[in-house]
Amino acid sequence: MEKFEKLQGIAAPMPLVNIDTDMIIPKVFLKSIKRTGFGANLFDEMRFNRDGTEIEDFVLNKPQYRDAEILVAGDNFGCGSSREHAPWAIADFGIKCVISTSFADIFFNNCFKNGILPIVLPQAEVDLLMSDAEKGSNARMTVDLEAQEITTSEGDVVKFDVDAFKKHCLLNGLDDIGLTMEKKASIDAFEAQASAARPWV
Amino acid sequence: MTAPKTLYDKIWDAHVAHEAEDGTCLLYIDRHLVHEVTSAQAFEGLRMTGRKVHAPDKTIAVPDHNVPTTAGREDPAQMTEESRIQVAALDTNAKEFGVHYYPVSDVRQGIVHIVGPEQGWTLPGMTVVCGDSHTATHGAFGALAHGIGTSEVEHVLATQTLIQQKSKNMKVEITGKLMPGVTAKDITMAVIGETGTGGGTGYVIEYCGSAIRDLSMEGRMTVCNMAIEGGARAGLIAPDETTYQYCMGRPHAPKAAQWEQAVAYWKTLFTDEGAHFDKVVTIKGEDIAPCVTWGTSPEDVLPISSTVPAPESFEGGKVDAVKRALDYMGLEAGQKLTDIEIDTVFIGSCTNGRIEDMRAVAEIVKGKKIKDGIRAMIVPGSGLVRAQADEEGLSEIFEEAGFEWRLAGCSMCLAMNPDQLSENERCASTSNRNFEGRQGYKGRTHLVSPAMAAAAALTGRLTDVRDLI
Numbered sequence: 001m002e003k004f005e006k007l008q009g010i011a012a013p014m015p016l017v018n019i020d021t022d023m024i025i026p027k028v029f030l031k032s033i034k035r036t037g038f039g040a041n042l043f044d045e046m047r048f049n050r051d052g053t054e055i056e057d058f059v060l061n062k063p064q065y066r067d068a069e070i071l072v073a074g075d076n077f078g079c080g081s082s083r084e085h086a087p088w089a090i091a092d093f094g095i096k097c098v099i100s101t102s103f104a105d106i107f108f109n110n111c112f113k114n115g116i117l118p119i120v121l122p123q124a125e126v127d128l129l130m131s132d133a134e135k136g137s138n139a140r141m142t143v144d145l146e147a148q149e150i151t152t153s154e155g156d157v158v159k160f161d162v163d164a165f166k167k168h169c170l171l172n173g174l175d176d177i178g179l180t181m182e183k184k185a186s187i188d189a190f191e192a193q194a195s196a197a198r199p200w201v
Numbered sequence: 202m203t204a205p206k207t208l209y210d211k212i213w214d215a216h217v218a219h220e221a222e223d224g225t226c227l228l229y230i231d232r233h234l235v236h237e238v239t240s241a242q243a244f245e246g247l248r249m250t251g252r253k254v255h256a257p258d259k260t261i262a263v264p265d266h267n268v269p270t271t272a273g274r275e276d277p278a279q280m281t282e283e284s285r286i287q288v289a290a291l292d293t294n295a296k297e298f299g300v301h302y303y304p305v306s307d308v309r310q311g312i313v314h315i316v317g318p319e320q321g322w323t324l325p326g327m328t329v330v331c332g333d334s335h336t337a338t339h340g341a342f343g344a345l346a347h348g349i350g351t352s353e354v355e356h357v358l359a360t361q362t363l364i365q366q367k368s369k370n371m372k373v374e375i376t377g378k379l380m381p382g383v384t385a386k387d388i389t390m391a392v393i394g395e396t397g398t399g400g401g402t403g404y405v406i407e408y409c410g411s412a413i414r415d416l417s418m419e420g421r422m423t424v425c426n427m428a429i430e431g432g433a434r435a436g437l438i439a440p441d442e443t444t445y446q447y448c449m450g451r452p453h454a455p456k457a458a459q460w461e462q463a464v465a466y467w468k469t470l471f472t473d474e475g476a477h478f479d480k481v482v483t484i485k486g487e488d489i490a491p492c493v494t495w496g497t498s499p500e501d502v503l504p505i506s507s508t509v510p511a512p513e514s515f516e517g518g519k520v521d522a523v524k525r526a527l528d529y530m531g532l533e534a535g536q537k538l539t540d541i542e543i544d545t546v547f548i549g550s551c552t553n554g555r556i557e558d559m560r561a562v563a564e565i566v567k568g569k570k571i572k573d574g575i576r577a578m579i580v581p582g583s584g585l586v587r588a589q590a591d592e593e594g595l596s597e598i599f600e601e602a603g604f605e606w607r608l609a610g611c612s613m614c615l616a617m618n619p620d621q622l623s624e625n626e627r628c629a630s631t632s633n634r635n636f637e638g639r640q641g642y643k644g645r646t647h648l649v650s651p652a653m654a655a656a657a658a659l660t661g662r663l664t665d666v667r668d669l670i
Contacts, residue, residue, distance in 0.1 A: 016525070017518035018398055018498050022636040027617045031267070031283030033241035033290050035351075045638050074518045076399040079432065079498075080636060082334040082348035083239065102399055105368075105434050106334060106348050113352035163366070165225045176352070177252070180360045183219050183227060187362055190218035190229050200455030200463045201231050201259075201327060 002115040003173035007096055008142045009069030011133035012059050017074035021107065024078065024086040038085055039092030060093075064136035070143065072126065072133045073100040077118075078107025087114045097143050099150070101126050112166045113176065117145060119160045128156065145171060205473035207370045208439050209405045212345040212470070216328050218362055227362040231327040232344075235262040235300065235354070236313045237291040238617065239332030243355035244294040253298070255361040260300035261322055264288045265312045266617045268305055270580050270607035275306060284618065298358075311583025311609040314338040314551040318422065319583055321451025325440035325467040330357055335551045335633065336435075337428040341421035342448070343440035343470050345405070348429065368434045369479040371404035375412035377486035382667040384561070385420030386553060386631070386650035388412065388484075389427040390492040394502040396482060401433030404480060407472060408438050412486035418447040419557040426552045427633050430499040439471045493538055493663055494635045494648040496526035501635070505653070505665045509536045529637055530645050531625065538663050541647070545628040546577040546658040547640070548651055549607075550614040553631035554582025556589050558651040563595045565655035565669060571603040572661030578605045578620065580612040604658070616641045629657035 029041040047058050054061045060068060071090075077100040078086060087110045090098070098111065099119045111118045121129070132139050132152040139153035145167060150158045169176065180187075194201065206214070219227040233256075240262070247253070254260055267284035268274060277285050288305070295302035303310045309320065314335055317323045329339045329346035332354040339346035353363055373392055393400075406428050408421075416424065421438045428436025445464055448454045455463045490504035501523075503510070511534035512523040527534065532541070548554075548562055562579060571577045579599050581587035587609055590596050596606045613620040614632035622628055622644025631654050632639075635646040647663060656664040 015518055015521070017522050018500075020498075020634075020636045022634070022639050026638050026642075027615055028642075030238055030617065031281075031287055033245070033286060035242050045642065050642070074522075076402070076432070079398050080334065080634060082332055082336075082350055084242075084332075084350035084352060087350075102402055104399075104432060105402060106350060110350035110352065113350060163225075164223050165221070165364075176364055177250075177356050177359050180227060180356065180362060180364065184360075186219040187227065187229070187360060191361075194215075194229065198326070198463075198466065200324070200459045 001173045001175060004096060004115055004117050004145055004170040006142065006144045006146070007069060008140055010065060010067055010137050011070035011072050011129065011139070011141045012065040012068035013130050013133040014059055014071055014073045015130060018076045018079055019073055020080035021078060021083050021086045022080055025083065025089040030083060030085050035088050036092060038089035039094070042089040042093045067094070069094055069096050070141055071095050071098045072129045073098060075101045077103050079104040082106045084110045084113070087111050087116055091116055099126060099129055112170060115170065115173070117143065117170060119150070121158065121160060125158050128152065129158065205476040207472045207476045207478065208343060208407055208437055208470055209345065209370055210476070212326055212328065213367055215326065224366060226365050226367070228328060228365045230330050230357050230361050230363060231259060232317070232322055232329045233260045233357050234313045234317050234329065234331035234336065235260060236266060236331070236333060237264045237287040238266045239351050240294065240354055241287060241290040242351050243358055244298065246355040247358055252359045254300060254358050257299040259361065260358070261317065262291060262295045262300050263303040263310055263313050263316050264291050264305055266611045266615065268610040269619050270610045270612045272608070274608060308584040308588065311586065312551045312554060312611055314426070315554055315582035315586065318342065319451070319585055321448060321454035324448055324454065324463070325444055326470050330363065334429045335426055338422050338426040338551055340425035340428065340436040341418060341438050342444055343437060343467070345435055345437065347435040368405045369403055370477065371401060371406045371433065371480040372478040372482070373406050373408050374410040374481070374483045375408065375486050376410045376483065377412060378415065379412055379486050379489060382491055382652065382670055383489050384650040384652060385416050385423040387489050387492045389424045390494070390499070390502045390648065391484060391489045392482065393427065393431045393499050394492070395484060396431050398430060398498055398500045399432045401428065401431035404433050406431070406433045406436045408436060413438060414441070417557060418443055419555045422555065423552055427499065430633060440467045491650060491653050491666055493653065495530065495532060495538060496523060497529055497635055497637050498526070499633070499635060499648065501526060503538065505538055505663065507538055509534050509538065511535070539665060540662065542662045543627045543629050543647070543657055544576065545622065545626055546575060546654050547613040547628055547630040547632065548578070548654050549580030549582065549612050550632040551582065552633045553651050554580060554586065556586050558631065559586065559590045559595050561651045562655040563598045565652055565666065566602040566659065567598050569602055569659055571658040575658055575661050577603060577658045578607060578613065580607040581609050583609045613640050615639060629654045629663060
């Protein structure tokens with residue numbers, strides 16, 4: 001997995017609440033058996049007309065946000081399905097950080113497996129970052145994972161919380177499965193004990 | 202004496218295989234269900250790293266999302282190229298890695314969340330995961346069950362564990378009794394109406410109270426199925442006699458002495474007196490009416506006797522979301538819900554594709570005809586549900602009323618197969634999500650119970666089923 005350390009980039013504002021996984025990547029695009037290439041269809045139904053032309057006023061179609069690497073979004077981002085295609089599409093498009101007042105649980109976990117940093121902040125701070133993002137491409141935000149702080153284009157600093165283990169994995173680009181396999185002895189011991197206690201499982 | 206525990210605490214504690222100093226746990230997984238959409242990349246990951254499936258005997262695969270529901274579907278020409286590739290990949294992976302498998306040609310094939318309980322794979326006290334958010338369904342057995350992403354699917358395949366942090370405890374109590382015409386679907390929609398789609402985020406919900414106790418296993422599965430729509434990691438219902446009766450004799454349920462041992466253990470699975478809940482929601486069963494959604498989020502739900510709300514009656518970011526939703530749905534504030542005319546009825550899905558759902562529909566439509574011009578489709582959740590409905594004579598009732606009686610699959614719940622809405626087509630649907638585009642590009646979804654969907658099929662508009670019973 002790619003490491004996430006410090007990111008300086010354009011932030012795109014998407015204040016709509018309850019942006020769901022069907023909006024992020026409609027199911028007609030879930031049929032690939034690869035992990036890559038989903039960025040072309042990120043937010044497909046909001047971003048393109050049926051004939052494939054772009055919907056001009058959609059934020060990521062505006063010239064100043066085409067290269068956005070950060071998304072500042074409305075409450076409950078990523079609700080709905082467990083499809084990891086949602087973070088795959090976001091990462092494939094080039095977005096590495098999403099900021100909101102809350103995220104759906106499965107989407108939130110899926111982000112960390114794909115080098116994306118989801119940040120939860122109180123409403124007032126999301127509002128501050130949203131207005132900074134609305135300034136367009138001249139307003140570049142900095143997200144520093146090590147220091148756990150976001151710096152706006154105006155120099156305002158917002159601190160954020162992140163789970164220590166998830167932070168460690170993102171900073172070092174660690175693969176979960178490899179880490180878990182190091183604990184094989186614990187898993188084997190648990191299995192032996194559980195199959196004695198609950199042999200029907 | 203140990204502190205009193207919730208049901209969730211008990212199941213969690215019984216499955217921690219390793220705990221790190223920071224509280225991150227490796228949770229052991231008893232059952233891993235797999236379908237074709239979210240597993241291909243995970244099996245590919247195993248292949249690339251030379252890893253095996255740790256516990257193939259606890260891994261159950263079935264194709265459901267992409268499969269057509271019409272006769273002759275064994276013919277690959279019935280599927281799009283991409284669907285064929287996904288189903289073929291599952292066939293290959295199931296065989297290569299040696300997991301339990303129910304292919305399309307098997308009568309037991311169906312929606313993964315219907316097949317698991319039906320075959321007795323899902324039992325009380327287990328941990329159950331699947332690369333699918335509606336895994337919450339299995340919580341009806343008092344099993345800790347939730348959806349996971351594809352990276353986690355690969356993690357479970359390789360290690361039979363998940364890296365997890367514990368959620369908080371939430372209690373949803375439904376007191377009293379349900380009124381006639383009100384069903385498990387209405388309970389679960391009413392709860393989301395109360396809490397919002399983010400209200401359960403960070404929690405595992407335990408549903409309790411007399412109205413929950415009175416539900417059959419099938420009704421309980423409907424309630425837990427939509428726990429995810431309220432944002433919760435999982436929904437749980439403590440097992441009781443209803444649960445044991447449902448499990449007994451199923452192909453993969455324990456037998457003889459092991460059955461006795463299992464039941465003795467299952468009887469310890471309840472929330473202790475005085476256990477702590479971080480959040481409590483209580484709803485009177487008598488206050489729940491048949492519900493219908495009017496917008497594009499499951500929280501956009503109201504009793505059928507209501508009118509479409511105005512965007513200005515909401516606050517914050519929801520005002521714009523409601524404007525967008527009404528525009529998408531082609532509705533006006535103030536319109537009576539019962540005046541909304543529909544084009545299509547879809548009955549099925551992991552929420553409402555079980556035999557009792559089929560019976561509820563038959564009861565309403567028996568001897569009647571659906572309204573002229575309405576497309577009505579009823580899709581059993583598994584080949585066995587279909588066979589039973591045939592045996593009970595339900596399929597004749599459906600066909601005489603004008604329904605299309607289909608083969609098992611996810612069907613029109615999610616538009617990944619040929620069953621889809623066209624632009625602006627309005628559907629009364631027993632599925633679980635009314636998101637934009639969920640049932641087809643620009644399709645308009647109103648979520649309802651099976652009885653309400655049947656009523657809508659007869660009248661051609663959203664209808665209060667209580668007027669027909």
